[in-house]
Amino acid sequence: MxxxxxxxxxxxxxxxxxxxxxxxxxxxxxxxxxxxxxxxxxxxxxxxxxxxxxxxxxxxxxxxxxxxxxxGETPQTAARAAPLVRHGDQVEWMDPQSGYVRKRVSPPAWPSPLQLAEVRFPAGARVAYEGGRLDGSLHQQVWVLKGRMEISQGDTLHVLRKGDCLAVRLTEPLVFFNPADQEAHYLVALCDMAAHSHR
CATH class of the missing domain: 1.10.260.40 (lambda repressor-like DNA-binding domains)
Structure with a gap:
């Protein structure tokens, strides 16, 4: 449920x-x-x-x-982690500011450095992330399934259309913007190399 x-x-x-x-x-x-x-x-x-x-x-x-x-799950819940999560059990969250919807696709708490998320990004919405990790250990790829996205990393602007995939290291500000008049739909793959090295 x-x-x-x-x-x-x-x-x-x-x-x-x-x-x-x-x-x-x-x-x-x-x-x-x-x-x-x-x-x-x-x-x-x-x-x-x-x-x-x-x-x-x-x-x-x-x-x-x-x-x-x-x-993610608390350590107590993580002890019961399973390698499979059904579609209906994948957790969705909506950003109250932009209205974008993020679904955690990966099995919760499963010990893997790779995380997948599905995103539906409203027309005209914009989200600016300031964070990241200066050591470059967070890697992200964005694969556009529908629509168009503009992703700025620092001073570099990338225009992505259906089928395009962008790989970035999360070391500097990252801005997501949907300039189109329709929702964009994309998959995010995130790999935390630091967490993987500690396993």
């Missing part, structure tokens, strides 16, 4: 809280590193708000994990 928006907000909050406390990180420390206010982080951890993609990206960067990790 698909998670409700409230259930997903609670899961994201538990995941952020778990990652923060496992690092002996205070709310103030995480707020300073992420640029997200202490009160906002507290509200997110309690599942009282649905944060935007930009806020989640800032927190993921400060916690040194990929954005996808924030939608």
């Amino acid at each position: 698909p998670l409700s928006a409230e259930d997903l907000s609670a899961r994201i909050g538990r995941r952020i809280h778990g990652l923060r406390t496992s690092r002996n990180d205070s709310l103030d420390s995480l707020a300073t590193r992420s640029g997200v206010s202490r009160s906002m982080i507290s509200a997110i951890e309690r599942g009282q708000t649905n944060p935007t993609a930009v806020v989640l990206d800032r927190l993921a960067s400060a916690l040194n994990v990929s954005l996808g990790e924030l939608f």
